[in-house]
Amino acid sequence: MSTIYRSKAPLRIGLAGGGTDVSPYSDLYGGAILNATLSLYAHASIEIIDKPEIHFTAVDRNEHQQHTTGIECATDGYLDLLKGVYNRIRRDYGMPDTGFHLSTFVDAPAGSGLGTSSTLVVAIIGAFAEMLKLPLGEYDIAHYAYEIERRDLNLAGGKQDQYAATFGGVNFMEFYENDRVIVNPLRIKQRYLFELENNLLLYYTSTSRESARIIEQQSKNVVNKQGKSIEAMHQLKEQAQRMKEALLRGRLHEIGEILDFGFQQKRNMAEGISNSLMEEIYETAKAAGATGGKISGAGGGGFMIFYCPGTTKHNVIRSLERFGGKTRRYQFVEHGLTTWSL
Structure with a gap:
């Protein structure tokens, strides 16, 4: 063999x-x-x-x-x-x-x-x-x-x-x-991670996108010194600091608000990051109890995540059913690349 x-x-x-x-x-x-x-x-x-x-x-x-x-x-x-x-x-x-x-x-x-x-x-x-x-x-x-x-x-x-x-x-x-x-x-303390895992909903919009085009536009905006785009990136860098502090200190009630702040900023980075379907899904999730969320990756389609505090997750899942997407079960993992042979 x-x-x-x-x-x-x-x-x-x-x-x-x-x-x-x-x-x-x-x-x-x-x-x-x-x-x-x-x-x-x-x-x-x-x-x-x-x-x-x-x-x-x-x-x-x-x-x-x-x-x-x-x-x-x-x-x-x-x-x-x-x-x-x-x-x-x-x-x-x-x-x-x-x-x-x-x-x-x-x-x-x-x-x-x-x-x-x-x-x-x-x-x-x-x-x-x-x-x-x-x-x-x-x-x-x-x-x-x-x-x-x-x-x-x-x-x-x-x-x-x-x-x-x-x-x-x-x-x-x-x-x-x-x-x-x-x-x-x-x-991060294990109980904070468990709570984050419990409250973060991973939702696949059943659409994919070619991230390269969006990223190329984003890079051009920096080269061309587009102030709105660059300022949005400055704000997102600050968002990463806020998220780090919230997770380390266990201030999980702030996570949704921090995600929502990022969602508003990310729209300004490049054309195509958000679209009418994404916006409608996002607003529907918030109306059902999510306190914030984001489009995963470069944007334009694919997965979205929503922070659903307390017991709001199942209500959010029900509210998103009409869009035809799928929720995906997951757990956080600590290990990275693993290799073996036999």
Whole structure:
């Protein structure tokens, strides 16, 4: 029986500061984000085969491609994340002559706002690191994933997702020029985390979006010194500080208000972050008892989260039924990227 190398990395929700990890804002002003990883994962498996062939399969997308070993795989818009990681690791560390089958699966749809693409890249790097015994630490893997996505594949986006997936847990992250990132794990009391988990509703709007377009617009607004957009990002950075303090001190009654503040600011960052459907869903949830919420990720679709204090969660769930979306059960997880072989 051939050896199989496996990995999994957790998806995340951003709780505050979203968008301030994107260049050039983070290079010019410094960014700050507070996020938490969930029991939803990106999975990667590499199985060694006896033929000089490389098979790439995205199981959840029903996509498959085959290549010959020993050559760089052209990135053509099809399975590019898988091929991009393979190409970069082959270039930097070399690959054995044996063939293999790399298969992936993500527990949430692409474009859903939980960091699926970056988390998948981290998981794939993890599987190759397990196979090749690469001496990579958490910061190394996260930065490597960022370079592959942003530089090799030219995909627009920020830096938080790669670090959340690699480190895991609840983290306050700081972003500076020259791609410098500092991850500060937060020691939040267990009862506060349980209450946060109980009260935060994860709702999938059943629409996805291409985050790159929204993020490109956001970056252009900073380059063009759009005052409204930059001021919104300053306010979101301040929101991350407020969220950190509320969680550490157990002032959970403030969470909804802090999220609502961020929702109002985020609209000003770029066109397309919110839309009429998102606004209607948001107002419906608030009328049913939610005290605040946010659109997850870059915006425009995907998941939304709502803070539902006391016993309001089930009322909020009922009120959202008419929109045809789905609530998703989850738990917070402390572990980041995990790899193993058998």
